[in-house]
Amino acid sequence: MGKPSAFSFTAAAPELPNAELQALSNSKGPSVVAVWRETRPGARFPLGPRETDWHSHLRGQLFCVVSGLIHVRTRHGSWMLPPNRAGWIPPGEPHSASIAGAMSGWMVFVAPKASHQLPDRPCVISVNALTSQLVQRVAMGTEQRSQQPQHRRIAAVLLDELCRSPQEPLHLPMPRDRRLLRIARAFISEPGDRRTLVQWAEWAGMSSRTLSRLFMADLQVSFAQWCQQARLVHALERLAEGEAVASVSDALGYATPSNFISMFRRSLGQSPRRYVAALRTLEH
Known part of the structure; x- marks a missing residue:
């Protein structure tokens, strides 16, 4: 595993929705920001085979594949993400990733203050149907709706479900x-x-x-x-x-x-x- 180099988001930035861009660069705002991405024809924010260089995020990041596979590398080792498993990257943790196969999935960005509820090292966790449904509900929220009490309650339940999810032995230290x-x-x-x-x-x-x-x-x-x-x-x-x-x-x-x-x-x-x-x- 090579050493982390420059941490730049410029290569990926044009493909990201506004909520995702804000989550990467801003710790303020909602504690939880969710983004759903897919490869269906006409999808506004498609996913597909790609490789990212070493980088880090201001917020903690959870990502799950509904189809396809992600190979994530961190300074602690590497792990694979098969479908219905979520990878957790703590705030500021350098990582790189490669995506294999056609893919759809989601990402959740957790503010630093809320990230202390999750593990302090990268890991893989199980994802159930309830978690996926909650992610979709949170991802549907606009910037205005994210401030509404109902939306904040759903986001809080999502974070609670993620914190309770068991870790999976897919890490290669x-x-x-x-x-x-x-x-x-x-x-x-x-x-x-x-x-x-x-x-x-x-x-x-x-x-x-x-x-x-x-x-x-x-x-x-x-x-x-x-x-x-x-x-x-x-x-x-x-x-x-x-x-x-x-x-x-x-x-x-x-x-x-x-x-x-x-x-x-x-x-x-x-x-x-x-x-x-x-x-x-x-x-x-």
Whole structure:
């Protein structure tokens, strides 16, 4: 993961509605600003495949994909956003993102004073039907309506629902130790690499016991758990791009597709084929 560079919004600014532009640059006004975006023909503010450079926002940002996939990178690591999960970026947190596949979804900008109710680090949370409906209601409000008591109550309920949403294990943390970071970057570049813990330790010039201990101390997960999470993140991106399950399984170094399917189901609660089918249904 590269280091954050300049934080500029000029590339995206022409595509954003007024409420979104104001939310990015102003901490005053409504505590919650919501924007709904989609790819239907004639949509005023369409979404689609794109990549953003490193940047940050004055407000906290929540974004959810109804279809498609977002890969978000932060200084704490990276994570994938499949449909019906929301990514949370605290105020001032540098991040970049890439969007794969046709997409519709929403963004919610939370004023700094209200953001303390949400986690202080980037994360992924579950989104239910009520949350999506509340976002649509808030997004329909004009600047004048946003000051009305009824609109403020709906926004407050939305914020409460977001604060109560459980976090999802889709985050791929990156180690701070330079030796571990070298291993992590090498693995991410080749997620199908099946070297053992001992072999990776030898490659990095340390003992396997040291590698295991440092990884657990740095990230609070074992090296094997981290590698599995890295493969899952990579698999989600390739599946969203339309690659066959067997091809993804082979690229990630699994002996058989069934082994890959078992890992996927344990992690996300559904098979890759069911996940892809749901993704395609939402896109149409």
